[in-house]
Amino acid sequence: MSTVGKAVSLLELFTLHEPEIGLSDLARRAGLDKATARRLLMALAAHRLIEQEPRSRRYRLGAGLSRLARIRDAHFPFVRLAAPVIRELSLETGETVHLSEFSAGALLTLHVELSAKANRVNVDVGQVLPLHGTASGIAFLAASRLEAVGAYLEKPLQAFTAFTMTQPDDLVKAIALAASRGYSRSAQGYEEGVHSIGAAILGADGQPIGTLAVASPVSRVDDATAAGQGEAAVRAARLISARLTGEA
Amino acid sequence: MSTVGKAVSLLELFTLHEPEIGLSDLARRAGLDKATARRLLMALAAHRLIEQEPRSRRYRLGAGLSRLARIRDAHFPFVRLAAPVIRELSLETGETVHLSEFSAGALLTLHVELSAKANRVNVDVGQVLPLHGTASGIAFLAASRLEAVGAYLEKPLQAFTAFTMTQPDDLVKAIALAASRGYSRSAQGYEEGVHSIGAAILGADGQPIGTLAVASPVSRVDDATAAGQGEAAVRAARLISARLTGEA
DNA sequence: CCCAATCGGTTCACTATTCGAACCAGTGTT
DNA sequence: AACACTGGTTCGAATAGTGAACCGATTGGG
CATH class of the missing domain: 3.30.450.40 (GAF domain)
Incomplete structure (x- = not known):
């Protein structure tokens, strides 16, 4: 799978019932190495597609998604x-x-x-x-x-x-x-x-x-x-x- | 920039005023080669983050974004x-x-x-x-x-x-x-x-x-x-x- | 109280993935 | 008919991605 595909599949692990996930868990479920998962998450975070809760250090979907979705929905x-x-x-x-x-x-x-x-x-x-x-x-x-x-x-x-x-x-x-x-x-x-x-x-x-x-x-x-x-x-x-x- | 970063920067080219963009244009503005841009777009499209209008062959933001944004907004x-x-x-x-x-x-x-x-x-x-x-x-x-x-x-x-x-x-x-x-x-x-x-x-x-x-x-x-x-x-x-x- | 098993995060040699110039075919414009 | 665009494809070169091993910090039993 392409690197981009892997990154997006990380995003797709988040659901309504599980909106925050930790690094190890994320890597395991996506079938990626922890280091790889983290690098992808940082890249996504740099564009606000993901954000990290500083206390628990768990990850969640970012505000950039809301922005992009608004643009799409408008059109x-x-x-x-x-x-x-x-x-x-x-x-x-x-x-x-x-x-x-x-x-x-x-x-x-x-x-x-x-x-x-x-x-x-x-x-x-x-x-x-x-x-x-x-x-x-x-x-x-x-x-x-x-x-x-x-x-x-x-x-x-x-x-x-x-x-x-x-x-x-x-x-x-x-x-x-x-x-x-x-x-x-x-x-x-x-x-x-x-x-x-x-x-x-x-x-x-x-x-x-x-x-x-x-x-x-x-x-x-x-x-x-x-x-x-x-x-x-x-x-x-x-x-x-x-x-x-x-x-x- | 990471491959993921490049892919996301493609998404960010779409705005309220310009919700559909062609391949060449997209590549030019993102500072990427056409071939690169296309590969990234296909990877994004496979996850419904982007879709292509079959008639004009132009690209637009995909339904997957709405889905992810809903998950985020709910949480x-x-x-x-x-x-x-x-x-x-x-x-x-x-x-x-x-x-x-x-x-x-x-x-x-x-x-x-x-x-x-x-x-x-x-x-x-x-x-x-x-x-x-x-x-x-x-x-x-x-x-x-x-x-x-x-x-x-x-x-x-x-x-x-x-x-x-x-x-x-x-x-x-x-x-x-x-x-x-x-x-x-x-x-x-x-x-x-x-x-x-x-x-x-x-x-x-x-x-x-x-x-x-x-x-x-x-x-x-x-x-x-x-x-x-x-x-x-x-x-x-x-x-x-x-x-x-x-x-x- | 300590050991073991997690956790999130980092490093770096190896290599697979991505890159991009050059190339199609198609479509208007001049 | 020549031109300047499109979107899309190819393939050797080079870059970016990978993951095992390693941190230090928490956590939870025994």
Whole structure:
């Protein structure tokens, strides 16, 4: 791997649940020598991509990242462009709709429009969704390159409910169905009582960058409703994709 | 410079005003060979820190940055911690108060609480403030290490109004005064008719990471008012510093 | 209380990675 | 048609990266 790749992989070790890591730990997990890790960290720190807590001497992500992200968000406003479409879809379906962006092997919830109904599905911004077991994830996999899907299926699939698909074969079928229909359907794979319809949002290079999903209580959805939500979700996802690439 | 440093300096070429740049241009500005620049860009792209517009083949900042910035912001919530203090200071002084973070040789405005008065100073989030000529900048320099101040004074100082301090000697005096008082005072150095009181916010390592400033119309401020604002600004800045380092 | 096992950090000979001049092919401009 | 740009590629030379061994400082059992 390139030196730059190693440096970035150090950055990627930090997560929401573990935002500060010590040198030895960092080196071990990245598969690097301590000396190498330290040199890379110092280089990153010189550009404020990493900073070091002076007391514990542990490392954390730096302010430079916030700066760069602001520049990006100002120019590539995924959430800003998608939000009105998400809102419209929520009003049209009467259900909760959420927007996710793919990042590091999972989907990160960026924006949510809640249903106006009393009995509704609640989703939190910031929630991390697995690719299997959520409609969003299956829609994302259905739009991904085959090799990416294969790589994901290599790892064991965690069960979140009694309904979670943990057999690669089942997942492959679900992905194939989603690919042919343009949207995915999943019931209670991640949370009990929740039914979801997902559709992938594509970037300028045709690769999926995120998804949107319509989430309803299972009791409210029959096949006809699901089909209607599916078509609406696909339209919304295509509209966002088009706006992102400047085609609309 | 290290390879990593070169890669990061490529990222830093992107700005709010120029969020997409071509390969040759990028290489030229970073002082790198085209081949080198491209290799670095590909390494960054592999980790989603950069992406390439397939049509124009120009490069832009990638989604990975947004992800990393979210992780950082969740753990190190500068704006989130500071906002209520800023609000309180605005109510106490009756004036507009803004929060800035240091980044790449300048101060970036992150948050603003506007005065309730009809005649007030307006500041925009995202606005970039120079270190000389603003109260925020002088407060920041006064809290910085001497070598950082020296390095900044090496470069010519741009004049923004007829009142902007462009002589290093004058600036040194202003910095010394700010350092002894704990807050800085500046009138019309950046924009005509605006009077500002600035105070630095320190990170866990004692180095300044940003500033806050009370901005009023010049007509409304006499020495006594300024002194009062100064003390209030210092208190607020210290409170934010303490909360950031987990001391309160 | 001391020993052992960590920790973060540093050194330096070795070598693999990075560098960059020269080279494509493509696209406007003159 | 010649020119001046683009983005992208190649490959021998040279530079920058590597990591085992080594600090001194903490930490936590026994």
